[in-house]
Amino acid sequence: MDTRSRRRCGFVGVEAAQWCSWYLGRRVRISILAIDPFSSAQITRFNLSTTPVSPASPKSSHHAPISGINRRPSCQFSHGGDVISETSLPASHRAPAAPRHSISSRSQKKTQFVLEVQPCPENVIIPPSAQHMYEKAKELVSKRQLQRAARLYDSALEIAPQFSKCVVQRASLEARLRTRISLLSRRGMVRYERSVTRQKNILRAGIRAAPRNAILWQCYADLEKRLGQNRRARTLFRAARRVDPMRSSVYSSWASLEVSLGRLQEARALLLTGLRRAPKETRLYYQMGVLEDRAGRGPVARKFFARGAKLEASAAAEKGEPGATAFCLEGRGILEYRCGNVKLARECFARATQQDPSNSRLWLCWGNLEERESRPTAARRCYRHGTTAFPSAPQLWQAWARLEEKCGDLRAALRVS
Structure with missing residues (x-):
């Protein structure tokens, strides 16, 4: 086939695609898979209503885009009768902008995707x-009999496929x-690929049975x-955020x-949105502090660590006994040591270990600090306390x-190892 014939066939194919898209836009509503387009499992679906678009002229059909699919549509989530439009939220509450594709988007009409979550009992x-x-x-x-546990989880899911806790545990067990x-x-590679497919x-199946469970969407993500x-x-x-x-x-x-x-701006926007909606979540304060420290904004990182540390202390006081998390104090101690405030860093680690004595990472960080400051006796004391509180931590040993x-x-090194 010569070059002219190939061009003619390509022209006919593009023109046919233009006319098919225009026809679909006028006549039907297309239902496509929302979250798993590479599977036949109909978990939830988007109803795609395309706006009528006149077909392109034959002269420009080589460069005109196929009509109106918007790569990042405005989404509406209907939950309990309330419709929340993503475009109506503030800029800080919106999702990070998706990367632009190479397909041209000239004068296209916007396409609206509507997320319809199937009803599920509370x-x-x-x-x-x-x-x-x-x-x-x-x-x-807990007894490390993983194969027998997997068979029991499978039997439980056959009886109750909407059992979300069992779905999460079975997926985690498959990863182990x-x-x-x-x-x-x-x-071994074939077995690995089969295991990944089985976990998916x-x-x-869990999402199909319980589509309003955000934990399952997050586990899949x-x-x-x-x-x-x-991108997936x-x-x-x-989808988990909409649910x-x-x-x-x-x-x-x-x-x-x-x-x-390396997309720090998008990460910062997500964490700030999470803090607005869950202002008492200490994990988000810790992540914000680490992110600001990584960006070179030490004073802002200190504020986030301080706020998270107050929430962690109040949670420990409510429990009335040690055992609460102390991630923000740990992050504050690492930040202060990097800034040269060794004394303040020691105070942060001391408070953190009192609040969470079984956290091996805290003892390891404190011991490394003392070791770098040429204080082997203090470092040895930290490692000894850590191995006593958490004997199964190989990093401490x-x-x-x-x-x-x-x-x-x-001789002491061989005895410890």
Whole structure:
């Protein structure tokens, strides 16, 4: 086939696509998959109503875009009779702008996607048999009998597919089983891919059974994030936010994705939105402090760490006993040490370890601080307290053995290791 014939065939194909798109825009409403377009599972759907667009003239059909699909449409989520439009929210509450594609978007009419979440009962009743299997499977997981636990989880999900806790635990267990697969052979790679597909199917089935559970959407998004599918992960995070805008873990996980990609502005907007909707979530304050410290804004980071530390202290006071988290104090201590305030950093770590004595990371950071300040006795004391409170932390034992080796006491290093 010569060049002229090829061009003619290409011209006919583009013109046919233009006329088909114009016809669909005038005649029908298309229903497409919302969150998993690469699967046949109809979890939720978008109803796409295209505005009538006149077909392009034959002369410009090579360069005219196919009519009216907007790559980042304005979305409306109907929940309990209230319709929330994404374009009606403030700029800080909106999702980060999606990357522009190479397809031209000249004088296109905007296309509106409407997210219709299928009705789901608020309080799902789980059969006692499924609940018993779930509890038995958790016991088996604690005993490291993972294969038997997986079979029990599967049996429970056959009885109650809307059992969200069981879906999350089964998906997490599949990820643990996947870590045992050796990737050094072709057979191991095939088993790994099958495990990933199995985990996706578990989460899709759970979302199909309970589409208003934001935790399931977030678990699916976290899976795609670990697999490096960032665009799919963003789409899933966006759906989780529409299902439950008050879920702080969605903003936290989504922001960590954006930070890993170097998109600090988008991560900051997500965390601020999460703080507006969940102002007592200390994890978001910690992430904001780390983000501002990374951006070189130390005073702003201190404010976020201080606010989060107050909330952590109040939570510990309500419990009446140690055991509350102290991530903000840990972040504040690391920030102060980097700024040269060693004394203030020690105070932050001391308060944090009193508040959360079983946190091995706190003892490790404090011991590293003392070790860098050439105070081996204080560092040894930190490592000893950490291993006593949390004996199964290998990082503490390794750091302690390394300290003894640096001090020249090889016998103590061998005893510790």
